[in-house]
Amino acid sequence: MLRIESLTKIHPGGVAALTDVSLEIGRGMFGLLGPNGAGKSTLMKILTGLLAPSAGSVHLDDVDIVARPEFVREKLGYLPQEFGLYPHLTGRQMLQFFLDLKGIAGAGVADALLAEVNLLAVADRKVGTYSGGMRQRLGLAQAMAGEPRLVVVDEPTAGLDPQERQRVYRLLSELGKKSTVLLSTHLVEDVAVLCPRFAVLRQGRVVRVTSPGEARRALAGCIFEGRMHEEELENAGDRFTVTQAFLVEGAMHVRLFTHAGEAPEPRFQSVPPTLEDAFVLMMNDTTDVTRAA
Numbered sequence: 062m063l064r065i066e067s068l069t070k071i072h073p074g075g076v077a078a079l080t081d082v083s084l085e086i087g088r089g090m091f092g093l094l095g096p097n098g099a100g101k102s103t104l105m106k107i108l109t110g111l112l113a114p115s116a117g118s119v120h121l122d123d124v125d126i127v128a129r130p131e132f133v134r135e136k137l138g139y140l141p142q143e144f145g146l147y148p149h150l151t152g153r154q155m156l157q158f159f160l161d162l163k164g165i166a167g168a169g170v171a172d173a174l175l176a177e178v179n180l181l182a183v184a185d186r187k188v189g190t191y192s193g194g195m196r197q198r199l200g201l202a203q204a205m206a207g208e209p210r211l212v213v214v215d216e217p218t219a220g221l222d223p224q225e226r227q228r229v230y231r232l233l234s235e236l237g238k239k240s241t242v243l244l245s246t247h248l249v250e251d252v253a254v255l256c257p258r259f260a261v262l263r264q265g266r267v268v269r270v271t272s273p274g275e276a277r278r279a280l281a282g283c284i285f286e287g288r289m290h291e292e293e294l295e296n297a298g299d300r301f302t303v304t305q306a307f308l309v310e311g312a313m314h315v316r317l318f319t320h321a322g323e324a325p326e327p328r329f330q331s332v333p334p335t336l337e338d339a340f341v342l343m344m345n346d347t348t349d350v351t352r353a354a
């Protein structure tokens with residue numbers, strides 16, 4: 062169990078990146094969803110011992126990991142947002158370098174990991190020639206090394222094409238069967254695909270801890286979709302909240318949430334809520350900030 066209690070981080074200069082964050086995370090995949098600047102990377106850096114909190118505590122299996130960062134380092138796999146590689150090393154040499162840093166010995170370890178992330182065939186190619194997805198999979202290979210108890214992955218699918226994103230999803234979901242995996246992302250899709258539970262962070266605070274199913278069910282009957290002119294949208298006042306606006310054959314359509322659960326106009330149709338609808342509403346609703354888990 063990973064237990065985060067009343068964690069606060071004030072950066073030099075007075076930016077409150079995290080305020081009173083509390084979370085309890087068991088085995089499996091847990092999502093941290095929030096827009097840029099919400100405080101996700103700050104939280105990840107504290108969990109990995111790279112940054113000290115201003116207040117609060119973090120326990121992994123009842124060990125205080127802020128006081129004993131060496132404990133978590135032994136049990137930790139980390140894929141940071143900016144994952145540096147030496148372009149002139151081959152994939153195998155690069156991975157071996159990470160294994161050496163972690164003190165993981167054994168003849169076949171690197172190749173077994175390369176096979177797991179499907180990079181064995183390109184293990185002798187220089188990593189400078191790898192695609193973004195291949196680099197991310199190499200990053201995951203080093204994060205998985207040594208069967209870590211806790212794996213922290215920061216924006217692992219950013220910039221990947223759909224096929225590579227699916228590959229990374231499959232690897233992460235396998236990893237979640239063995240370890241606690243904390244996945245930080247600003248992409249609702251990552252959470253919808255992978256995370257049975259997730260926390261939404263906004264401006265350094267936990268807005269909600271929920272599951273994709275729960276978040277969608279809470280909006281049942283309240284989401285409508287239809288065509289709308291831009292002037293109508295501008296004059297709508299607070300009758301509804303738009304969760305998405307998009308063009309269909311050049312005409313603007315919107316998805317919207319109505320508090321009363323009634324279509325704003327007969328031409329609007331009730332549609333099943335998506336996690337994207339729920340996320341947009343959580344980001345809009347200032348009252349939710351008080352509903353920290």
Ligand SMILES: Nc1ncnc2c1ncn2[C@@H]1O[C@H](COP(=O)(O)OP(=O)(O)OP(=O)(O)O)[C@@H](O)[C@H]1O
Nearest residue numbers: 072073076078095096097098099100101102103104
């Ligand atoms: N070293 C630092 N010094 C001062 N302020 C910082 C520092 N690191 C982060 N911040 C600020 O803290 C807040 C949270 O940043 P953080 O990087 O944790 O957010 P994030 O959710 O990970 O966003 P992103 O996805 O853009 O990295 C932001 O306002 C950011 O500008």
